[in-house]
Amino acid sequence: MQTVNSNATVIGGGFIGLEMAENLYGLGIDVTIVEASNQVMAPVDYEMALLLNENIRDNGVKLFATDGVDSFVDTSEGIKVKLSSGKTVLSELVILSIGVKPNSKLAADAGLALNEKGGIIVDSHMRTEDESIYAAGDVVEVEDFIFKDKTMVPLAGPANKQGRIVADNIAGLDSTYTGTQGSSVVKVFDLNVATTGANEKALVRRGLVRDKDYTSVILTQNSHAGYYPGAKPMIIKLLFSIDGKKIYGGQIVGKDGVDKRIDILGTAIRFGATVKDLTNLELAYAPPFSSGKDPINMAGFVAENVVNGLVKQAVWNEADTDKESVVLDVREQAELDVFAIDGAVNIPLGQLRKRINELDKNKKYIVLCAIGVRAYNAYRILAQNGFENIKLYPAGVRFYSSTHRNFEEVNEEFVCKY
Amino acid sequence: MQTVNSNATVIGGGFIGLEMAENLYGLGIDVTIVEASNQVMAPVDYEMALLLNENIRDNGVKLFATDGVDSFVDTSEGIKVKLSSGKTVLSELVILSIGVKPNSKLAADAGLALNEKGGIIVDSHMRTEDESIYAAGDVVEVEDFIFKDKTMVPLAGPANKQGRIVADNIAGLDSTYTGTQGSSVVKVFDLNVATTGANEKALVRRGLVRDKDYTSVILTQNSHAGYYPGAKPMIIKLLFSIDGKKIYGGQIVGKDGVDKRIDILGTAIRFGATVKDLTNLELAYAPPFSSGKDPINMAGFVAENVVNGLVKQAVWNEADTDKESVVLDVREQAELDVFAIDGAVNIPLGQLRKRINELDKNKKYIVLCAIGVRAYNAYRILAQNGFENIKLYPAGVRFYSSTHRNFEEVNEEFVCKY
Numbered sequence: 001m002q003t004v005n006s007n008a009t010v011i012g013g014g015f016i017g018l019e020m021a022e023n024l025y026g027l028g029i030d031v032t033i034v035e036a037s038n039q040v041m042a043p044v045d046y047e048m049a050l051l052l053n054e055n056i057r058d059n060g061v062k063l064f065a066t067d068g069v070d071s072f073v074d075t076s077e078g079i080k081v082k083l084s085s086g087k088t089v090l091s092e093l094v095i096l097s098i099g100v101k102p103n104s105k106l107a108a109d110a111g112l113a114l115n116e117k118g119g120i121i122v123d124s125h126m127r128t129e130d131e132s133i134y135a136a137g138d139v140v141e142v143e144d145f146i147f148k149d150k151t152m153v154p155l156a157g158p159a160n161k162q163g164r165i166v167a168d169n170i171a172g173l174d175s176t177y178t179g180t181q182g183s184s185v186v187k188v189f190d191l192n193v194a195t196t197g198a199n200e201k202a203l204v205r206r207g208l209v210r211d212k213d214y215t216s217v218i219l220t221q222n223s224h225a226g227y228y229p230g231a232k233p234m235i236i237k238l239l240f241s242i243d244g245k246k247i248y249g250g251q252i253v254g255k256d257g258v259d260k261r262i263d264i265l266g267t268a269i270r271f272g273a274t275v276k277d278l279t280n281l282e283l284a285y286a287p288p289f290s291s292g293k294d295p296i297n298m299a300g301f302v303a304e305n306v307v308n309g310l311v312k313q314a315v316w317n318e319a320d321t322d323k324e325s326v327v328l329d330v331r332e333q334a335e336l337d338v339f340a341i342d343g344a345v346n347i348p349l350g351q352l353r354k355r356i357n358e359l360d361k362n363k364k365y366i367v368l369c370a371i372g373v374r375a376y377n378a379y380r381i382l383a384q385n386g387f388e389n390i391k392l393y394p395a396g397v398r399f400y401s402s403t404h405r406n407f408e409e410v411n412e413e414f415v416c417k418y
Numbered sequence: 419m420q421t422v423n424s425n426a427t428v429i430g431g432g433f434i435g436l437e438m439a440e441n442l443y444g445l446g447i448d449v450t451i452v453e454a455s456n457q458v459m460a461p462v463d464y465e466m467a468l469l470l471n472e473n474i475r476d477n478g479v480k481l482f483a484t485d486g487v488d489s490f491v492d493t494s495e496g497i498k499v500k501l502s503s504g505k506t507v508l509s510e511l512v513i514l515s516i517g518v519k520p521n522s523k524l525a526a527d528a529g530l531a532l533n534e535k536g537g538i539i540v541d542s543h544m545r546t547e548d549e550s551i552y553a554a555g556d557v558v559e560v561e562d563f564i565f566k567d568k569t570m571v572p573l574a575g576p577a578n579k580q581g582r583i584v585a586d587n588i589a590g591l592d593s594t595y596t597g598t599q600g601s602s603v604v605k606v607f608d609l610n611v612a613t614t615g616a617n618e619k620a621l622v623r624r625g626l627v628r629d630k631d632y633t634s635v636i637l638t639q640n641s642h643a644g645y646y647p648g649a650k651p652m653i654i655k656l657l658f659s660i661d662g663k664k665i666y667g668g669q670i671v672g673k674d675g676v677d678k679r680i681d682i683l684g685t686a687i688r689f690g691a692t693v694k695d696l697t698n699l700e701l702a703y704a705p706p707f708s709s710g711k712d713p714i715n716m717a718g719f720v721a722e723n724v725v726n727g728l729v730k731q732a733v734w735n736e737a738d739t740d741k742e743s744v745v746l747d748v749r750e751q752a753e754l755d756v757f758a759i760d761g762a763v764n765i766p767l768g769q770l771r772k773r774i775n776e777l778d779k780n781k782k783y784i785v786l787c788a789i790g791v792r793a794y795n796a797y798r799i800l801a802q803n804g805f806e807n808i809k810l811y812p813a814g815v816r817f818y819s820s821t822h823r824n825f826e827e828v829n830e831e832f833v834c835k836y
Contacts, residue, residue: 015704145700157703160710164697164719173726178698185702194702259707260678264685267699271689279582280596281685282563284603284612285575286433289677292578301582308591 009091013040017097036068047316102139124176136162145179183266194262197249218394221295223257228287232256244275244307275303314391328365368393427509431458435515454486465734520557542594554580563597571598601684612680615667636812639713641675646705650674662693662725693721732809746783786811
């Protein structure tokens with residue numbers, strides 16, 4: 001049994017848990033996060049959460065995922081938190097941030113209809129079964145904006161809007177709520193993480209199939225023009241229908257400009273944007289704020305390339321799960337000296353045309369570079385030379401290394417199912 | 419004749435001029451800006467530009483507006499810049515940033531059609547009259563996204579998109595440009611200023627009439643929740659049709675979060691958003707990034723109140739131009755001690771109901787408070803008590819004081835015509 005001494009333990013790695021952990025850490029307190037599921041921040045997909053794991057641990061916070069709490073024992077030394085794995089964490093403070101459930105007792109006592117989770121059922125005017133009683137906020141069932149079925153999403157933004165809608169209707173104005181898309185953002189140590197619409201887990205849960213019903217792109221973009229000081233990379237994941245006509249959702253992790261890009265994307269999704277629409281968005285550019293092609297335009301361009309069949313992206317761990325695949329790293333030797341992938345073939349992009357015969361057309365290559373631009377060019381060269389089984393590793397080496405940082409542990413603790 | 423000694427003079431107060439002035443100032447150089455029109459930053463309306471004037475001058479930069487250059491004389495002491503007003507500025511460096519015009523000689527020599535400004539005429543595929551020649555960037559005529567007529571807008575974002583569209587078409591993909599809406603942002607000393615869509619000057623130039631064809635709201639909003647450190651106010655101006663079904667454009671000036679809000683608004687406009695749509699946008703909230711009701715939601719709420727007839731906003735100088743109007747300041751005495759408006763009537767909001775008989779129903783009151791919330795409540799109290807000639811002073815005392823900071827000079831130098 002491993003015993004960890006710690007001053008505070010946060011149970012649950014969602015919004016509240018991560019914000020608590022960050023703030024306690026900021027006060028100089030040793031923090032341990034315990035999360036029962038295989039990832040922190042359930043609203044983002046697994047590979048995006050891995051970026052958070054890395055940063056949380058780089059900040060010296062312990063993180064135990066796929067591990068629940070068996071018991072709390074109050075001892076003279078502190079609270080002994082016994083985990084399912086057998087580990088024990090000794091803490092002066094334990095914070096439970098394990099989700100919310102509606103406190104709808106008042107509504108139940110009044111005989112109003114509730115859903116199976118206890119959420120109050122309201123119509124689009126936020127009116128309950130009793131036409132003189134309205135309800136709003138985390139306690140009500142809402143329409144999922146993407147799929148148009150019923151869901152519950154406890155977020156301040158929707159609650160605030162619903163409050164005004166209730167007031168409007170009570171005061172005689174006709175006002176309706178148009179559904180919740182789950183737009184959210186949180187600051188986690190050095191990173192900001194944001195999401196809007198459906199994530200891939202939700203698509204799979206609803207029976208949608210990758211490469212048949214939907215696909216995704218993941219890309220690295222700078223928060224603003226690189227020639228103006230302070231630009232920071234962000235990783236964007238965009239989920240969309242195969243024909244690019246529907247955007248299901250997006251997730252972004254980075255140090256700067258993340259909240260802006262998720263709001264641009266969330267606004268576009270609100271209006272039923274297509275992938276093509278993202279390429280046409282006219283976003284304000286000056287070097288301190290963006291690039292001539294904003295990250296959200298770039299997400300549209302990359303997704304458009306996928307829709308047009310110019311490129312296919314691998315998923316983040318495809319080189320690990322598909323044992324027949326070979327990573328083709330088109331970076332220069334100096335870059336390989338810093339970080340290289342075991343078993344990868346290296347041909348720098350500039351030499352690819354003349355060394356293309358070193359590659360085997362019967363093999364599957366996953367092409368990788370630092371960011372994705374050289375890999376895209378390499379992909380196109382291969383495609384034009386008759387290679388048919390090629391994929392582009394998304395978002396480049398930085399994303400690869402971050403998601404493979406503790407890969408043995410990833411393999412052991414986490415199983416990515418979609 | 420007034421002579422000013424200065425190390426650098428920037429002629430023209432647009433994007434480039436202001437960026438040059440800021441950077442030279444950052445190097446410790448004394449800067450004078452000379453602008454021939456009555457305001458800096460032509461893409462924003464006059465009252466929004468006044469916010470910039472204040473900040474430029476607070477930073478110690480001299481600004482002469484409504485003043486052109488008569489001549490430059492090279493002397494042993496430097497360049498003597500003689501202005502139309504008779505002023506002379508002596509400078510070691512003079513920068514001309516007086517706008518752009520297309521260099522379309524290559525196209526003209528090839529016999530391609532140009533517009534009257536010399537812009538190359540292209541179709542939606544960016545193809546010139548000669549189907550094997552494409553053109554893109556600042557040199558081409560584009561469609562105005564709001565009004566669907568022809569215009570020229572030199573901006574990097576549209577130019578970048580057009581480049582990809584040209585490449586697509588040359589490579590056999592069918593790709594079209596969908597028009598330019600003039601989204602732009604610039605950092606001017608402590609302020610960021612951004613705009614998207616049409617400004618009020620453009621509406622008036624096209625013959626649209628205030629309160630018949632269009633109206634506007636101006637509001638003050640914080641960049642994020644006030645209870646999280648570092649929130650900064652921004653001033654938002656939103657222009658929309660009387661029925662709220664069309665948003666013509668928006669302008670924002672502030673220290674933080676301006677670029678994000680203009681891009682949310684620009685994206686909404688791209689999809690033909692109504693005022694109501696802005697209230698429904700689900701934007702990501704956490705205290706470091708926004709409020710439960712984002713500034714763009716709030717712009718929608720305030721505009722919706724105008725569309726629904728719950729409130730009318732005054733224009734920024736209505737209390738000055740309408741001599742019959744009376745400013746009703748509903749702030750507390752402690753606030754008046756800091757800043758008060760000559761001739762205003764003061765009744766704190768909490769006393770308004772019992773002191774309402776002190777007011778004259780035949781008079782026009784322009785109601786003002788610090789931000790706009792108390793003034794809105796006061797407006798509603800007055801309206802419900804039979805007052806018919808009421809307006810709300812937009813964006814509160816901060817906006818009033820900034821736009822009236824050098825009001826004598828404003829009156830003298832600048833004439834606001836719309």
